[in-house]
Amino acid sequence: MSPLESNKLTSDASIEGTTVIIDTGCANLSSVRYAFERLMSADERKKLSVTDDIAAIKAATRVVLPGVGTAGAAMASLRNKQLVEVIKSLSQPVLGVCLGMQMLTRLSNERGATTEDCQCLGLIPTDIEELDSKGLPLPHMGWNQITPSEHPIFDGISEGDYVYFVHSYRAPIGEFTIACAEHGEQFSAAIAKDNFIGLQFHPEKSATVGARMLKNFLNMSTDTFFQNNNSNQCEA
Amino acid sequence: MLAKRIVPCLDVKEGKVVKGVQFRNHEIVGDIVPLAARYADEGADELVFYDITASAHDRVIDKSWVSRVAERIDIPFCVAGGIRTIEQAREKLAFGADKISINSPALTDPSLIERLQDEFGRQCIVIGIDSYYDHISDSYKVKQFTGDEAATKDTQWFTQDWVEEVQKRGCGEIVLNVMNQDGVRQGYDIEQLSMIRSLCDVPLIASGGAGTMAHFKDVFALAKVDAALAASVFHKGIIDIQALKRYLRDNQIAVRV
Numbered sequence: 001m002s003p004l005e006s007n008k009l010t011s012d013a014s015i016e017g018t019t020v021i022i023d024t025g026c027a028n029l030s031s032v033r034y035a036f037e038r039l040m041s042a043d044e045r046k047k048l049s050v051t052d053d054i055a056a057i058k059a060a061t062r063v064v065l066p067g068v069g070t071a072g073a074a075m076a077s078l079r080n081k082q083l084v085e086v087i088k089s090l091s092q093p094v095l096g097v098c099l100g101m102q103m104l105t106r107l108s109n110e111r112g113a114t115t116e117d118c119q120c121l122g123l124i125p126t127d128i129e130e131l132d133s134k135g136l137p138l139p140h141m142g143w144n145q146i147t148p149s150e151h152p153i154f155d156g157i158s159e160g161d162y163v164y165f166v167h168s169y170r171a172p173i174g175e176f177t178i179a180c181a182e183h184g185e186q187f188s189a190a191i192a193k194d195n196f197i198g199l200q201f202h203p204e205k206s207a208t209v210g211a212r213m214l215k216n217f218l219n220m221s222t223d224t225f226f227q228n229n230n231s232n233q234c235e236a
Numbered sequence: 237m238l239a240k241r242i243v244p245c246l247d248v249k250e251g252k253v254v255k256g257v258q259f260r261n262h263e264i265v266g267d268i269v270p271l272a273a274r275y276a277d278e279g280a281d282e283l284v285f286y287d288i289t290a291s292a293h294d295r296v297i298d299k300s301w302v303s304r305v306a307e308r309i310d311i312p313f314c315v316a317g318g319i320r321t322i323e324q325a326r327e328k329l330a331f332g333a334d335k336i337s338i339n340s341p342a343l344t345d346p347s348l349i350e351r352l353q354d355e356f357g358r359q360c361i362v363i364g365i366d367s368y369y370d371h372i373s374d375s376y377k378v379k380q381f382t383g384d385e386a387a388t389k390d391t392q393w394f395t396q397d398w399v400e401e402v403q404k405r406g407c408g409e410i411v412l413n414v415m416n417q418d419g420v421r422q423g424y425d426i427e428q429l430s431m432i433r434s435l436c437d438v439p440l441i442a443s444g445g446a447g448t449m450a451h452f453k454d455v456f457a458l459a460k461v462d463a464a465l466a467a468s469v470f471h472k473g474i475i476d477i478q479a480l481k482r483y484l485r486d487n488q489i490a491v492r493v
Contacts, residue, residue: 015411022292026471029330030303030306030330030331030332031306031332031334034306034307034332037307038307038310064285067356069355069356070357073355090342135438136238137437137438137439137462138437138438138442139358139359139408139409139439140238141239141408141409142239142241142281142357142439142440142462142463143238143239143241143492144237144238144239145237162239164311164312166312166334166359166360166408167359168358168359182237183238190410202312202334204310205311205312205334206310206343207276207310207311208310210310211310223486
């Protein structure tokens with residue numbers, strides 16, 4: 001995107017309703033919050049909050065599940081805060097970012113210090129496994145190109161646009177893939193099912209391209225997903 | 237394809253960006269946030285902030301500027317300087333830093349790397365290594381406490397061994413700063429970086445010696461590093477980031493233009 005286009009990001013129609021970033025307790029929450037704030041007017045910022053309050057999460061127009069760290073630690077935090085069932089019950093747009101995306105799946109075999117796979121939220125039926133980089137450096141860290149689908153989160157995003165990745169585990173290409181990328185093997189840069197969207201990369205750190213996706217998310221409501229199709233342009 | 241990263245480095249001292257020559261004679265370059273924002277807007281892929289006094293003087297960086305940077309810029313950045321505990325690392329990440337870089341404290345207590353990795357995941361743990369060519373032993377060795385000339389000391393580590401050690405302990409990225417080259421703009425140490433690249437399974441950032449656009453092309457094409465860090469060529473306006481990226485693209489280096 002050109003700088004001219006990015007300037008439009010803040011001058012679009014106003015953002016409806018409330019946006020809640022779930023306080024997972026162990027994530028880098030500031031970056032995600034700041035990225036949304038950069039897209040908002042002063043009044044709109046008042047309707048953005050970072051919280052683990054169950055009522056506020058349930059009542060939000062849209063919900064963000066951020067995440068940095070390991071799947072096991074993050075899921076343990078959600079359980080401690082009694083948020084697992086709350087997140088599963090949501091029907092409004094939910095955006096999982098990086099580890100937040102991975103938590104939307106069934107399980108992760110990022111074991112960290114434990115000896116068992118990590119059970120996740122099970123909202124998008126795929127599993128997280130280590131990225132097969134075929135000898136390229138891991139973690140997959142830096143700016144890489146994506147091939148997006150027609151999903152509304154990618155409105156205005158083109159094939160070959162660069163976004164910022166930091167991860168060693170990934171969802172494979174599959175039925176719920178809505179964008180793919182390649183680092184050694186091809187993998188899901190984004191997945192979605194119904195109202196749940198997960199981005200493996202960090203839109204909040206992906207300059208104007210990432211800001212556009214966050215803006216797209218802020219324009220979503222429950223209605224967005226009535227006619228959703230996950231057209232997958234990647235080779236399975 | 238993963239793009240090669242251009243990483244301006246901002247050495248921070250007393251809340252200002254400074255630059256010395258071969259780690260000495262620091263001069264003030266400018267304020268932190270405006271300079272960070274300028275680089276992000278010009279197309280820098282990532283920023284590194286080193287508080288060069290923190291380790292040597294046994295104090296931690298003033299954290300307030302970390303959140304001011306995070307509020308303003310929409311690219312990743314790494315904070316370095318005097319991080320010795322899980323809590324100090326957590327604070328930087330909570331204020332919006334994407335990565336934390338450990339140098340001298342990891343040499344004092346290598347187990348810090350494992351503990352940080354267990355807590356935050358290896359992806360945000362960067363190890364900075366100050367390596368110099370030792371003429372007497374004809375080998376590369378690691379220095380500690382380089383932020384202060386009076387405190388700087390040699391370690392028992394050969395650079396190759398330390399690179400292996402920090403990977404084994406769980407770092408996610410290595411910044412190799414070649415001290416003989418730093419600030420004199422004679423080019424990256426391709427020979428040393430190539431040797432370290434062959435031992436390095438995590439992303440490797442070259443640091444020290446950038447003076448011309450050709451130096452960046454060479455370090456990517458010949459030493460196969462993932463990113464190139466530089467300071468004075470950007471601070472002094474010798475190289476424009478956009479022009480550098482176009483030059484690299486025209487020379488078949490994958491970059492985000």
